[in-house]
Amino acid sequence: xxxxxxxxxxxxxxxxxxxxxxxxxxxxxxxxxxxxxxxxxxxxxxxxxxxxxxxxxxxxxxxxxxxxxxxxxxxxxxxxxxxxxxxxxxxxxxxxxxxxxxxxxxxxxxxxxxxxxxxxxxxxxxxxxxxxxxxxxxxxxxxxxxxxxxxxxxxxxxxxxxxxxxxxxxxxxxxxxxxxxxxxxxxxxxxxxxxxxxxxxxxxxxxxxxxxxxxxxxxxxxxxxxxxxxxxxxxxxxxxxxxxxxxxxxxxxxxxxxxxxxxxxxxxxxxxxxxxxxxxxxxxxxxxxxxxxxxxxxxxxxxxxxxxxxxxxxxxxxxxxxxxxxxxxxxxxxxxxxxxxxxxxxxxxxx
Amino acid sequence: xxxxxxxxxxxxxxxxxxxxxxxxxxxxxxxxxxxxxxxxxxxxxxxxxxxxxxxxxxxxxxxxxxxxxxxxxxxxxxxxxxxxxxxxxxxxxxxxxxxxxxxxxxxxxxxxxxxxxxxxxxxxxxxxxxxxxxxxxxxxxxxxxxxxxxxxxxxxxxxxxxxxxxxxxxxxxxxxxxxxxxxxxxxxxxxxxxxxxxxxxxxxxxxxxxxxxxxxxxxxxxxxxxxxxxxxxxxxxxxxxxxxxxxxxxxxxxxxxxxxxxxxxxxxxxxxxxxxxxxxxxxxxxxxxxxxxxxxx
Numbered sequence: 001x002x003x004x005x006x007x008x009x010x011x012x013x014x015x016x017x018x019x020x021x022x023x024x025x026x027x028x029x030x031x032x033x034x035x036x037x038x039x040x041x042x043x044x045x046x047x048x049x050x051x052x053x054x055x056x057x058x059x060x061x062x063x064x065x066x067x068x069x070x071x072x073x074x075x076x077x078x079x080x081x082x083x084x085x086x087x088x089x090x091x092x093x094x095x096x097x098x099x100x101x102x103x104x105x106x107x108x109x110x111x112x113x114x115x116x117x118x119x120x121x122x123x124x125x126x127x128x129x130x131x132x133x134x135x136x137x138x139x140x141x142x143x144x145x146x147x148x149x150x151x152x153x154x155x156x157x158x159x160x161x162x163x164x165x166x167x168x169x170x171x172x173x174x175x176x177x178x179x180x181x182x183x184x185x186x187x188x189x190x191x192x193x194x195x196x197x198x199x200x201x202x203x204x205x206x207x208x209x210x211x212x213x214x215x216x217x218x219x220x221x222x223x224x225x226x227x228x229x230x231x232x233x234x235x236x237x238x239x240x241x242x243x244x245x246x247x248x249x250x251x252x253x254x255x256x257x258x259x260x261x262x263x264x265x266x267x268x269x270x271x272x273x274x275x276x277x278x279x280x281x282x283x284x285x286x287x288x289x290x291x292x293x294x295x296x297x298x299x300x301x302x303x304x305x306x307x308x309x310x311x312x313x314x315x316x317x318x319x320x321x322x323x324x325x326x327x328x329x330x331x332x333x334x335x336x337x338x339x340x341x342x343x344x345x346x347x348x349x350x351x
Numbered sequence: 352x353x354x355x356x357x358x359x360x361x362x363x364x365x366x367x368x369x370x371x372x373x374x375x376x377x378x379x380x381x382x383x384x385x386x387x388x389x390x391x392x393x394x395x396x397x398x399x400x401x402x403x404x405x406x407x408x409x410x411x412x413x414x415x416x417x418x419x420x421x422x423x424x425x426x427x428x429x430x431x432x433x434x435x436x437x438x439x440x441x442x443x444x445x446x447x448x449x450x451x452x453x454x455x456x457x458x459x460x461x462x463x464x465x466x467x468x469x470x471x472x473x474x475x476x477x478x479x480x481x482x483x484x485x486x487x488x489x490x491x492x493x494x495x496x497x498x499x500x501x502x503x504x505x506x507x508x509x510x511x512x513x514x515x516x517x518x519x520x521x522x523x524x525x526x527x528x529x530x531x532x533x534x535x536x537x538x539x540x541x542x543x544x545x546x547x548x549x550x551x552x553x554x555x556x557x558x559x560x561x562x563x564x565x566x567x568x569x570x571x572x573x574x575x576x577x578x579x580x581x582x583x584x585x586x587x588x589x590x591x592x593x594x595x596x597x598x599x600x601x602x603x604x605x606x607x608x609x610x611x612x613x614x615x616x617x618x619x620x621x622x623x624x625x626x627x628x629x630x631x632x633x634x635x636x637x638x639x640x641x642x643x644x645x646x647x648x
Contacts, residue, residue, distance in 0.1 A: 053451045124630075126637040128646050130394055130450040131588075138581055138629040145623030155619075265458065272455075305466040312459030316452055317444045 013187070020179045027175030031247055033290045034182035035240045038189045039263065040270035040282035042236040045193060046229045047268065048276030049202060051209030052125065054230075056136025057237050058264035059143045060117060062257035064109035064238030065245035066153055069161040071108050072101030072246075083154040095165040106181075106242045113238035114231045121227035128212070137260070144258030159251040178247045185243065189236050190283075196232075197279050205229055206277075261305075265312065273315055275324025284323060361492040366610040368488075372499045374606025376564055378599045379506040380579055381586035382513070383557035389592040390530040390550045391446050396457040397437075399579030400464040401555050405430050405562025406571045407472050410479045413566070419479035422563030423505050427556035434555025438548045446547060461576060468573040481567040502564035509560055513553075514595060526550055578622050585629050588636070 020027050039061070047053045073082045077091040085091075093101065120139075127135050153159050164174040196202050204225050207215040216222050241257070251257050258264075266289070274285020292311075297304040319326065328335050384398055395401075408429055409422025441460060445453045483497035517523035528536040529546045537543050561579075565571065586605055590597035605628075612624040640646055 123634045123637065126641055126646065127633055130454055131633055131637075133451060133454055134394070134581075134584060135630055135633045138626040138633075141577065141581075142623050142626030142630065145626065146620060149617065149619040149623065261462070265462075268455065302470070303466075306463050309459045309461070309463030309466065312462065313441055313456050316455045316459065317441065320448075320452060 016183050016187075020176055024172070027172075027179050028247065029290075029294060031175070031179045031182045031243070033287065034179070034186040035244055036266065036270060036290055037283050037286040038182075038186050038236050038240045039267040040274070040286040041189055041193050042233045043267040044271040044276060044278075044282040045196065045205075046226075046233050048271055048278070048282075049205040049209060050226060050229045052226065052230070053133050053268070054136040054233075055133055055260065055264055055268065056138075056140040057233055057267060058140040058258055058260050059136075060113035060234040060237035061241035061244075061263060062140075062143060062147065062253075062259070063113045063116065064241030065251055065257045066147065066159070067109040067112055067238070068102065068105035068242030069159055069245050069251055070153060071105035072098070072162050075101050075104065080152050083152060083159055093162045093165060095167045098162060098165045101162065102242075102246060106239060109238045109242035110235050111238075113241075114235040117231045117234035118227055121230050122223065125223065125226045125230060140258055140260045140264055144254040144260065147258060148253035154251070155253075158253070158256075161245050161249050161251060163249065178243060182240075182243050185236070185239050192232070192236075194279065201225065201228075209277075265308075269312055269315065272320065272322055275322030275326075275328075278322075278324040281322055281324040288323070361489060362614060364489065365493045366614055367607060368493065368495055369499070370607035370610035371603045372495075372503045372606070373568075373609065374603030375503045375506045375599065376561055376568070376602075377579075377582050377586060377605055378602025379510060379557055380561045381583035381590070381598050381602055382510060382595065383554040383561075384580075384583040385587045385590070385592050385598060386526075386557075387550050387554040388587060390526055391442070391547050392450065393442065393446065393453040394450060394457070394584070395554070396454055396580055397461040397464060397576070398457075398554075398558060398583055399576030399581075400461045400468075401430065401434070401558035401576075402562040402565065402579045403571060403573065403576045404433065404464060404468060405555075405559030406566035407468060407562070408559065409563035409566040410472070410477055410571060413479035419481055419563065419567050420501070422479075422566065423509075423560050426559035426563040428559075430559030430562075431552040431556040434552040434558075435548050437555070438551040442551055443544070443547065461580075465573050465576060472571075472573065474573060476570050476572045477566075478570045479566040483567075496568065498567045502568045505560070505564060509557070510595070510599070513557070522546070522549055578625055581626060581629055585625075585632060589632060 019030050023030065039057070043054070043057055070079055072093075073079050073091075076093065076097050082091060124132065124135055124139070147153065149155060164177075168174075204215070204220055204222075207218070207220060208222050208226060212222055245251055245257070248256055270286040270289045271282045272285070273289055274283065275281030293304075296307065300307055315322075321329070380398065380402055384395065387393055387395060405422075405426045408426040409419045412422055412425060413419040437460065441456060442453075445456050481498045481501070483501060486495045486497055486500070487493070488495060517527065525536070525541045525546050526549065528539070528541055529543050529550075533543050536546075562571075582605060586598055586601045589601040589604075605625075608628060609621060609625060613621045616624055637646065
C-alpha cells in the first residue's frame with residue numbers, strides 16, 4: 001500500500017514538473033488548473049468536511065489578489081500614483097524588484113486573509129446552515145462593491161499589476177514562473193490537506209458537520225476549530241488569488257477579484273462535482289470541470305454562462321454526492337466499507 | 352464626503368420620501384419570498400432575476416408602444432406561468448431537500464436567467480418612460496416622480512388583495528394549511544404538489560408586478576437581480592415569515608437606510624452598503640441569540 005502511494009505521488013509530481021514542457025502552449029491553462037484545484041480542495045475542507053457551505057471564500061481570493069499587487073507596487077513606488085496612471089510605463093520594476101515584490105506580496109496575501117478570517121470568524125461562524133451561506137454570499141459581493149469604490153486600488157477602472165520584467169528575454173519565462181509558483185502552492189496545499197485528513201482535526205470537523213450540538217456536548221470547543229478551519233481555507237485562497245492577479249495582469253473589483261459569479265461558484269461546484277468530504281474528490285472535480293470548461297466553452301461562445309447555470313442545476317439536483325459519492329455507492333469495497341448483503345437488501349425493501 | 356445631506360435639511364425629506372416609497376416596493380418582493388420560504392422551505396436566489404424579468408416584460412410592452420403601466424397587469428400573468436414552469440422543471444426536485452441544495456440550484460437558475468436576459472434584451476441599462484411627470488413639494492425643493500407614488504399605491508393594492516385572497520379563497524387556505532404542516536394537509540386531501548406550484552407561481556407573479564414597477568421608477572439591467580434577492584431576504588429575516596405589517600415596516604426601513612446611505616456614503620457604495628447591512632443584521636441576530644444559547648434556524 002505504501003509503495004503504491006509512493007509511486008502515485010512521485011508520478012504525479014513528475015507529471016506536474018514536466019507538464020509545462022510537454023504542453024508548452026497550455027501553460028496558462030495549467031496554472032489555472034492548479035489554482036482551481038487549490039481553491040476546490042480548501043473549499044472542501046470547510047464546505048465538505050465542516051459542513052459550512054461558504055459562498056464567500058471569494059472574499060479571501062480577491063483580498064489576496066489586491067494585497068499581492070498592492071504590496072508589489074507599494075514596496076517600490078507610490079501606490080496612488082501607480083493606479084492613477086492606470087499602469088502606464090512611468091514606473092518600471094527591475095527584475096529583482098519584481099520577484100522581491102511578488103514574493104513578499106504572496107506572503108502578505110496568504111497571512112492577511114487568514115487573519116481576516118480569524119477576526120470575522122467568531123461573528124460569522126456563529127451562523128449555521130443557509131444563514132451562513134447567505135451571509136458569506138453577501139460578504140463576498142459587498143467586498144467587490146466596496147473595493148470598486150476605493151480610489152487607491154484603482155476603484156472602478158481597475159488596477160494593472162506590474163508587468164513581468166522586460167529584462168528577461170525568454171518568452172516562456174513568464175508562463176513557467178507562474179506555473180511553477182502555482183504548482184508549489186498546489187503541492188503545499190495537498191500536503192497540508194492530506195495531513196489534516198489523517199489527523200484528529202478532521203474528525204472534529206466531521207463531528208461539527210454531522211451534529212454540532214452533540215460535538216459541543218462532548219466537550220469540543222467547536223468555535224475554535226471552525227475558525228481554524230476557515231483560516232486554513234482563507235490562507236490558500238489568498239495565495240491562489242495573488243497568483244491569479246499576477247497571471248491575469250489586471251484586477252477589476254467585480255469581474256476579476258471578487259468574482260462571485262465565476263470563481264466563487266466554481267470552487268463550490270468543483271468540490272460538489274468531485275464529491276464533498278473526500279480528499280481526491282475536489283481534485284478530480286476541478287480537473288474535470290476545467291477540461292469541460294475549456295473544451296466546451298470555445299464551442300458555445302456566449303452561451304457559456306447558460307451552460308454553467310444548467311450544469312449547476314443538474315449537478316446539484318442529480319449528483320449532490322458527486323463523482324466520489326457515486327463511486328462509493330457503486331464500489332463500496334474499494335472505500336474500505338464492509339457491507340452486509342442482508343442488511344442492504346432489507347434497507348432497499350424499506351425504501 | 353461632504354455630508355451635503357446634513358447641511359440641507361430638505362434633502363432629508365427628499366431621502367425619507369424616496370426611501371419609504373421604494374421600501375414599499377421592496378416589501379412586495381419580500382412578501383413573495385416569505386410566502387415561498389414559509390410554504391416550501393426554499394430560499395430562492397433567483398428572486399431578483401424574476402423581478403428583472405418581470406421588468407423586461409413591461410419594457411417590451413413599452414417598446415411595442417403600449418403604456419408600461421399596463422405591465423402591472425400583464426407581467427404578473429406571464430410571470431405566474433414562468434414560475435409555474437420553473438417549479439415543474441427544477442424546484443419540485445429540491446423542495447424536500449437540504450436548504451443549501453435549493454440555494455445552489457436557484458443560484459444556477461439565476462445565472463441562466465441573467466444570461467438569457469442579456470441575450471434577449473442587451474446589456475444596456477434601460478428604463479421605460481411612464482411620462483407621469485413629477486410632483487414638487489415644499490417650494491420646489493423636494494421633487495417626487497409621480498411614477499414612484501403610483502408604484503407605492505399599486506404595491507399596496509396588490510399586497511392587500513393578496514392578503515384577502517390568502518384569507519378567504521380555497522387555494523389560500525390550502526396554502527396556509529400546507530405551510531403549517533405539509534403532511535397533515537396531504538392526509539386531509541390537499542394536493543400539496545399543486546399548492547407548491549401555485550405558491551411559486553404567485554411568488555413569481557409578485558416579482559412580475561414589482562419588476563413592472565421598477566421598470567418605470569428605477570432602471571433595469573440583466574445583472575442587477577441579486578441585490579433584490581438580498582434585500583428581500585434581509586426584510587424576511589428581520590420581519591419573520593408571514594408577518595405582513597412587519598414586512599411592510601422593515602421594507603420601508605430598508606428603503607430609508609438605502610437612500611441615506613446613498614447620500615452619506617456616496618452612490619458607488621450603495622449596493623455595498625446593502626450587502627454589508629445583511630451581514631450586520633445576521634451577525635447581530637446571531638449574538639443576540641447566542642446569549643440564550645440558541646442560533647438562527
